[in-house]
Amino acid sequence: QVQLVESGGGLVQAGDSLRLSCAASGRTFSNYAMGWFRQAPGKEREFVATISRLSTSVYYEDSVKDRFTISRDNAKNAVYLQMNSLTPEDTAVYYCAAHRTPYRSPTSRQADFGSWGQGTQVTVSS
Numbered sequence: 001q002v003q004l005v006e007s008g009g010g011l012v013q014a015g016d017s018l019r020l021s022c023a024a025s026g027r028t029f030s031n032y033a034m035g036w037f038r039q040a041p042g043k044e045r046e047f048v049a050t051i052s053r054l055s056t057s058v059y060y061e062d063s064v065k066d067r068f069t070i071s072r073d074n075a076k077n078a079v080y081l082q083m084n085s086l087t088p089e090d091t092a093v094y095y096c097a098a099h100r101t102p103y104r105s106p107t108s109r110q111a112d113f114g115s116w117g118q119g120t121q122v123t124v125s126s
Contacts, residue, residue: 002026002098002115009094009120012086016124020081022096022117030054030074031102035113036081038092038122045095049081050106057106063089086124093119 008020020036035050049060049070058070069082079096099107100114107113 002029002032004096004098004115004117006094006096006117006120009122011123011125014087014124014126016086017082017084018086018122020083020094020096020120020122022079022081024077024079024096024098026115028102029077029098033099033104033106034070034072034079035097035099035106035108036070036079037095037097037110037113038090039095039119040089040092043092045110047108047110048094050108051079052106053103059106059108061108083122086122088124088126091122091124093121095119 003025005023036048037045038048039045047061051058051070067085072079096117097113098115
């Protein structure tokens with residue numbers, strides 16, 4: 001089991017930027033694809049971005065593709081989500097997740113992720 005702790009959320013204005021961090025511990029972090037998901041009030045949790053274990057492949061949900069950047073630092077056991085040009089529609093609790101199986105390709109399917117953080121709140125005011 002990988003333990004994940006997110007940080008970096010907060011209250012910002014539309015157009016601002018935030019960088020979320022996720023610190024991992026437990027199993028060998030570099031063996032696992034990682035992802036970010038979010039859950040807005042009254043909505044189901046949705047995929048945001050995912051990255052392969054060696055950062056060779058990244059995928060994004062369409063609405064964030066040109067604004068968000070996922071990255072990782074395997075030496076620091078961390079994954080990041082740089083969020084630019086934030087809008088009120090980005091308001092949500094953001095979750096970091098680790099793929100349940102090592103050496104698998106990155107995926108947008110929540111069922112493929114076996115470890116989740118507690119989430120960090122991002123609120124964007126208009």
